Amino acid sequence: MKALYPLLALLLMGATGPCGTAVRSSAGSYGYLGGGFGPAPSENVTSDGNVVTVDQAMGDRMFTVITTRYDAKTLTLLSSKLRASCCGSYWNSSVTRNADGSYDVEAQMTSGEDVYKESRTRMHVAANEPINIGGLFFLPFMYHATQAAEILQVDFSPIMTGYLRVQQTAAAPYPANVPAHDKALIVTSMRTRRSAILWYDPCTFALDAYGTRDGRVEVRTAVL
Numbered sequence: 001m002k003a004l005y006p007l008l009a010l011l012l013m014g015a016t017g018p019c020g021t022a023v024r025s026s027a028g029s030y031g032y033l034g035g036g037f038g039p040a041p042s043e044n045v046t047s048d049g050n051v052v053t054v055d056q057a058m059g060d061r062m063f064t065v066i067t068t069r070y071d072a073k074t075l076t077l078l079s080s081k082l083r084a085s086c087c088g089s090y091w092n093s094s095v096t097r098n099a100d101g102s103y104d105v106e107a108q109m110t111s112g113e114d115v116y117k118e119s120r121t122r123m124h125v126a127a128n129e130p131i132n133i134g135g136l137f138f139l140p141f142m143y144h145a146t147q148a149a150e151i152l153q154v155d156f157s158p159i160m161t162g163y164l165r166v167q168q169t170a171a172a173p174y175p176a177n178v179p180a181h182d183k184a185l186i187v188t189s190m191r192t193r194r195s196a197i198l199w200y201d202p203c204t205f206a207l208d209a210y211g212t213r214d215g216r217v218e219v220r221t222a223v224l
Helices: 005-013 139-146
Strands: 042-047 051-057 065-071 077-086 089-097 103-111 114-123 131-133 150-155 160-169 183-189 195-200 207-212 217-219
Touching: 077 131, 139 150, 139 160, 139 183, 139 195
Parallel strands: 131 150
Antiparallel strands: 042 051, 051 065, 065 077, 077 089, 089 103, 103 114, 150 160, 160 183, 183 195, 195 207, 207 217
16 A cells, blocks of 8 residues: 555645645535435544544434544544444444554444344454445545555444455546536445445545446535
């Protein structure tokens, strides 16, 4: 992985660049065309100079919220916590970084008096390897900050890991309501071989739309 520390520092500090406005990572609430139940998917990114915190609301009917913390210089994953609830059941999952650089992953679901747990300890990854948790909101920023062609994806319930291959592609043809200056990435799961295309603002890295291989495209309709 090629770590572009100066570039990452400029992005997180909001430095001006070729976009003509302050460059920042994405944040906002996303109401997609054809959206389903639950609140609109959203992402909020903040930085205190040392740690970047990514808060995601996944927009599903289980009201899933994921808070993930990254090292501001390298985007090394520090920790992640998932909380969800629906219909009397509760999910609490986490990823914790150990002193040796490995990770412990735990998924827990409570329903009434029953508690189900699954764990994976000492998951080893390469030093500073980029890791994505949850949705793909943060992935355009992570890709441009690290220039990593493959990003590890961690999923809960059941606990699964797999690599996402990321590559730039021609943004055209643009979906309706997507700005013409947007760029695009193709993201392919190396585990399932399924692909998606992400259209995003090159100045803010906000995800404006995503599409799947079957032709379905979801377009952001609101930033709240």
